[in-house]
Amino acid sequence: MPTLRIPTPLRPYADGQTEISVQGKTVAEALGDLTTQFPELKKHLFSEAGELRAFVNLFLGEEDVRHLQGIETPLKDDDMLRIIPSIAGGNH
């Protein structure tokens, strides 16, 4: 099964785990399985409209999946998909 690596601030919503085995043949399916296993993660990864939040980046190896096939990027059993947030803010 592919593995998803969880960034520090989201670990409390995944029972404190750093890496989680997920089922799925694509990035979308893997995220679906992750949020089924840990429903509390859903609101931090997806907007109310069901879109991935702007700060959520998904890396397969060194590659941002936006530069592959997005959430339809296929995953192999030994793939490691990393969730890496962009950190942004500002005063208005």
Added chain:
Amino acid sequence: MKLEITKYLLEKIHAHGEESYPEEVAGFLLGRAGATSRLATEILTFANAREDASRRNRYLLTPQDMLRAESKAEELGVDVIGVFHSHPDHPNRPSEFDMEWAMPWFSYLITCVEEGRAVESRSWRLGDDRSMFEEEEIQVS
């Protein structure tokens, strides 16, 4: 909820805010997290990745910065516990934009820099339901 930080680190954060004025500065807080309080032991600053024109009211730390911060934390045996950033000539309360982009669990330390001088820092955490920021006490040691 409480963020403990040494006077030395807080002064370093304030100095970064003043050096970058009138642009925003941002970086990561590294340290140890307990159930309700956490202790900052190190800060990491990265270049603001925003385009020139928006650096006065926006900051961006890239996924690569986040990865570097996590690697550094691992090396030091601590965690990335939050983010600090400055609000040049603007109150040190989180903005709507801050909330939209905020990660849960992290401490967000915001420093108000008025006319080039760091005036005060306050720290905030996003609520679990993402509807609001809650202020946490800053304990300077």
